[in-house]
Amino acid sequence: MNRRAPELALVTGLLLSVPIGAFALWATGDVTRSLLTGVGLLYPFAAYATYHDEDPTTVLPPRAVGVAGTLVGLVLLADAVATADLDLAVASLRGAFLCVAAAVPAWSYAVVYAPRDSLPDVRPVLLVAGVVGAALLLAGLLAGTPFGAAAALLVWLAGALTARVAGFRATVDARLGAVAGGVVLGVVVLFAALLADSMSTAVVLSAVAVALAPAVYYGLTVETASFE
Secondary structure (H helix, E strand, O other): OOOOOHHHHHHHHHHHHHHHHHHHHHHHOOHHHHHHHHHHHHHHHHHHHHHHOOOHHHOOOHHHHHHHHHHHHHHHHHHHHHOOOOOHHHHHHHHHHHHHHHHHHHHHHHHHHOOHHHOOOHHHHHHHHHHHHHHHHHHHHHHOOOHHHHHHHHHHHHHHHHHHHOOOOOOHHHHHHHHHHHHHHHHHHHHHHHHOOOOOHHHHHHHHHHHHHHHHHHHHHHHHHOOO
8 A cells, every 4th residue: 555545545535525415415405515515525535546546446446436427427417407496408407517527537537547448439439529518508508508518518528538548649730720610619609699699608608618628628638749
């Protein structure tokens, strides 16, 4: 065991997150807030344990972590839909955002530490991430909520980074072109909303998401680009 005791950090996170999350659920009856509280307490300790452990997969199997993150996300989505008051579309998109936000760290770990031969094919990953993200963005625009854009941004980044870990290598010119294309598309969205006199927070954040996704991806990969 490393002298930094990564396993102890993980146990500490569990001992904090589970009782506090359970108490919050008992005291408030709010599934979403209680679950987010538990996850928010656990993830920093899990990140510490992962960073300082030479082989974290012995304690945290990638597949199990990915499944657990997915289940947490689905519970958040289901609770958002089940407790929707008036606007089901807005509640569903809020749940989708919370679902993705809670699950992405677990998915990231599962992808990074999984055996390379078990990773999915690159093209379907990019296609699914692109289509799902675009659907969330469009749904957010139609429902007038920024949650669609926020969820779309996370889905696009998760899909692109997963594809990269699986072996996809876009050239520097392609990545720069995507950044420029994202900015242009974001400006087009804003101008279209201005011309239609339908400017809103959802429109602004949708434009930001479209412009930000390729820029963030480029920023996350530019350091290694010079070594490829």
